[in-house]
Amino acid sequence: MIKRVSVFLCVAILSTFLLSTQSSAQKVRGVTDTEILIGQWGPQTGPAAPWGAVARGTDLLVKIINEEGGIHGRKFKYFLRDDSYQPAKTKAIAKEFVEQIGVFAVVGGVGVACGMTARDYLMENKVPWCGPVTGVYEWITPIQKYLFAIYPLYDDEAFNLTGYLHEKLGYKKIAMFYQNDDYGKQGVMGVERYLLKKKISLVAKVSAEVTDRDLSTHALKLKNSGAEAVIMWTMPTHAALILAETAKIGFKPQWATSNTLSDSALMMQITKGLWAGMINSFFGELPDSNHPLMVKYREWHKKLAPQERWGVFYYAGIIFAEPFFEGVRRAGRNLTPETWISAMETLKNWQGIGPPISYSKPNHPMDRQGGKHVFYGKVKPDGNIQRLTDWMQITK
Amino acid sequence: MFGQLIVSGLAVGACYALLALAMVIIYKTSEVLNFAQGEMAMVSTFVAFTILDAYHVPFLWAASLTFLFAILLGIFFEIVFLRQAKDPTVLGLIIITLGFEMILMGFAGWKWGPDQRSFPFPVSNVETYDIGGLLISKINFWTIVISVVLMFILFLFFRYTKLGIAMRATQQNPLAARVMGIRTKWILSFTWAISSIVGAAAGMLIAALGVLDPPMMMDPLLKGFASGVLGGMTSLPGTAVGGAILGIIENLFGGYISLAFKSVVAFAIIVLVLCIKPSGLLAKHYVKKV
């Protein structure tokens, strides 16, 4: 009986897939008189799933814009696909976006490996892509006409953060704790680049595998290095683990970390308060900021998606999509990839709730790198942030 | 540094040993390699978290309720899935447990979301005991104690109680066990219940050591499996020895040779050990006649 039911279910599911596929043919892919189709992939399942909030944050922005009447008489239709952080799936999703759904553009998208499998394909098919959610050089070198990066580069960020610790705060002995993947490695590159310039070296360089759950040895190594400040380039889990392990053995340096860990509410909770004192860089307004746009978004958030936590990953989905919509706004009613690109290239220090964004004609890789600013803050014992600096440029 | 490395190696080894214990109990009675063990523990820990979060009951209450849930979960899996398999292959059984792992993983992600959480545990993960200059955090200390005590209780149980011997008998010869009047089906469910409890205990300790999120058991489970195999997969003292050896070697390797390969050195050691002693360190294995 169960067998028969399951066979029936399989057939039913498969046939609904068959019925649900659609194809569309217009002059400009993904743009009709009333609608613009856009898509994003993001891990909703698997180990990287916390990042999936970004893609849902974009969904909120799309809803807000649609509620406000769309742009130039067109509303947006947003396709969110889960790639579980597996590149093979990401590429399948990219193909689906282009060949079957026919999207106008891709917005956001988490993961370097995932994005890299899809990049060339999207570029060949002239699909505009705005704001991949990682700050690596891969997006802008070689220069891609249709790809507009936003996320401040990890490398530059680490460079600048080390400079801040060294010059402003006067730390001499700096150690690095990073996660052994593309993200962590970019951080190391930046830190080492700065220190090389100053002719000093890291007192310790400790890496953790992404799957590691025991960091006691790592903590010991950091302690034995006698570092005064430790720069941390990891994901939340490792941050919590290393703080607990170092606290255990009585090692309390000045910690500093990248904007990836700027969700201080989450971090305070999972580190049981050890997060206090952290020097953090930020790529967007603070969650409780009085910035008029933030106030507006928070109100809509309460109305449209009250179950979502107003965390940094979530509203990062807004940060990485805002410039795209600004480009659509500036491109006017005649929206094609080309007009959108020209519109994007007119952005000069345009700011939503993220860093100031500027683009220009693609002559230099940095012309396609929109976000070049971060600001620093220090986590207070109650979890709030004390802003240390204003938006400051981190690229040379 | 050496002493400190040994101490933290023992502490992490105790976690591995607990998970290995849970796997070994099942392997001992039914020769199933339970890859769902980690996720069963993870879901149980989430249940504990939910109870603590929503009702603010004392921890022991929540833990007891969680153990009850773990029992039900273990028995549910045994009865609803494993028992339905008609003359399954070893591989088929592994695939069933992997499938169940996915179901649990999906369920946890669905119900509780992917965000990391901190698991409220009565013992601090930061405060330490100072034993002759070596620091050991309270939670690590209690993990070791709990592992050793559980191991000892289970060892006595399997060695001297009628039920424990019956469980071993069931694994060795299910037909003869039935002829003795042993309710083999009931024994299997019971095995899953015990193992699920041990796993849930390990899950709560591991969550308290770090953070609670759906993928938290992936690495500990593999290491637990590795320590079980190192110890001999059927031997309870073996799991303790395997866990301790693995934890210490990992830490020494990480401390003195290379942190980068710390997480895989365990597997290299296992392959070496198994080449010399194919059934693990402490297992006496009766060779079945063909």
Add this chain to the structure above:
Amino acid sequence: MATDGILKVKNIETLYGLIMAIRGVSLEVQEGQIVCILGANGAGKTTILKTIMGLLEDQPDKGTIEFMGKRIDGKDAEEIVHLGISYVPEGREVFPELSVEENLKMGAYTRKDPKGVKEDYNRVISHFPILAERKSQWAGTLSGGEQQMLAIGRALMARPKLLMLDEPSLGLSPILVHEIFRIIKTINGEGTTILLVEQNAKMALKISDYGFVLENGRIVAANTPKILLEDEDVKEFYLGIRSEESVKGYQRWKRKKRWR
């Protein structure tokens, strides 16, 4: 046959999948007797015992089994053991990685009287002194004969009213076979009813009070050993005594036919 049999099997049919292994067997065992079932390989002897023991799921398909006046067909093995039937399976089937002592302990699994268990333990040891010597050794390391003794001893630990033995002589040397059968007789003398399945017809009939001959899932002959021993067919097929004048093949065919 008398009506006060301890075990009454009436017209049972047992299926293995679609194959009918037992086609309507009836037999009865009187209290205090040794009853043997003879038959060639594949005749269904073991299946009968397994059916009685409730080891085959949803079997017997048809027919009834009564033990001490109670229906036991369709009950679980565990319950049947509890009612007082013990079964020594073919090929010993000891627990290889349990010690001899633990094996014996498992035999008394269903019992809740430690004192009685202790008594029975001593009784088993007195029957099989070798088991006391090997007390803490793994059962898998014993020799075949010792394992057989252990299996019988283990079954006795349940203090059964009826002991069913499946081919106790299988794979043992002639001396050991004699020894085993002597012990079976002694056990019977102490008041345990015994149902014995054997291929070694000569030995089995020697100690039995009644015998059944099974072929292709049917009882083809049933009588006291004395009469069975004189039956020409039994003589030829189970004892290997052939009438001088018989013509090869022809005789065989004819005899078989008479049974059907």
Add this chain to the structure above:
Amino acid sequence: MDMKRDYYEDIELFKSTTILICSILFLIFLAVLPWLIEKYHPLGMSIYIVNLITVHALVAIGLNILVGYTGQISMGHAGFFAIGAFTTVIFVLNWSFPLWIALPIAGFVSSGFGFILGLPALRLKGPYLAIATLGFGMTITTIIKHMEFFGGRMGLQAPKLHLFGAPMKDIHYYYMIMVIAVLMVIGATKLIKTRVGRAFIAIRDSDIAAEAMGVNLTYYKTLAFAVSAFYTGIGGGLYAFILGFINPESFHLIMSITFLAMVVVGGLGSIMGSIAGAALMTYLDIKLQAIQDIPVIGAALLNFSQKYMSVGGISNIAVIVYGLIMILIVLFEPLGIFGFWIRTKKYWKTWPF
């Protein structure tokens, strides 16, 4: 069943003209498949997915030779897959070998590692072999990750292949992969039917008995690992090119498990089963994530999910369904899709009765 009168008749590829005609028809079908897919996208398929399925099918066949035919478990095939992928890309990228040379090299490098892994496997069984192979898979990716030569943690961009000066598209890859796959499937079918294949099966059924009959265990067990790794390595090489970018992180344990699931779901000891298993599992893996887009059910699920579960967790249903399918197939069809096929065939053969 027709009688086999001759050994060579048994190992002959096309047993009868009917089968020959069917094979030719099937090849024609494979040849026109990309046009059908590009035009209609049946079931939301794209050529890329078909390519992925074909590559996975190669891996599944390789794994099946090891697991299904020789009875050795492996939880580390993602390692061989990674070796194949990285070797091919390195040879093409760094030393500018043409693909048709780099690919076999990758296959042989991978099978060399297979041979090495086969050595401890001679003495190990069950959980012991499982952990050894699992460790192998993880060690390989860790080593690759730590060597800058392999692109380190960043990964490697596979070079673009060109056909008559123009960059190759999915459809070109399709024909390239399909030709290789057809050849390799034929090779596997042949291998299984010859002396080697029978030795593998003998080892699976009982290695001690096989040894007693004169099967050289050392030779055949390591050979099984090597052959299996060869298939997986070739698969990996092709995978690198259809993906365009490879990163050591993506060759993780879950990938090894997915391969095992393909083999078991498809049917242990059946080449055709492996192909079907690879097709089903790959398709589900990619397509199940759009579960909220299914009309009616999707909206209801989304509603339920947001009310009682977590807000963004609906995609997890795909994981649950995937796991459930794995379990259900093992429970109700232990021979996998292949068993289902046999039963259907039987049913139709005896249809009116």
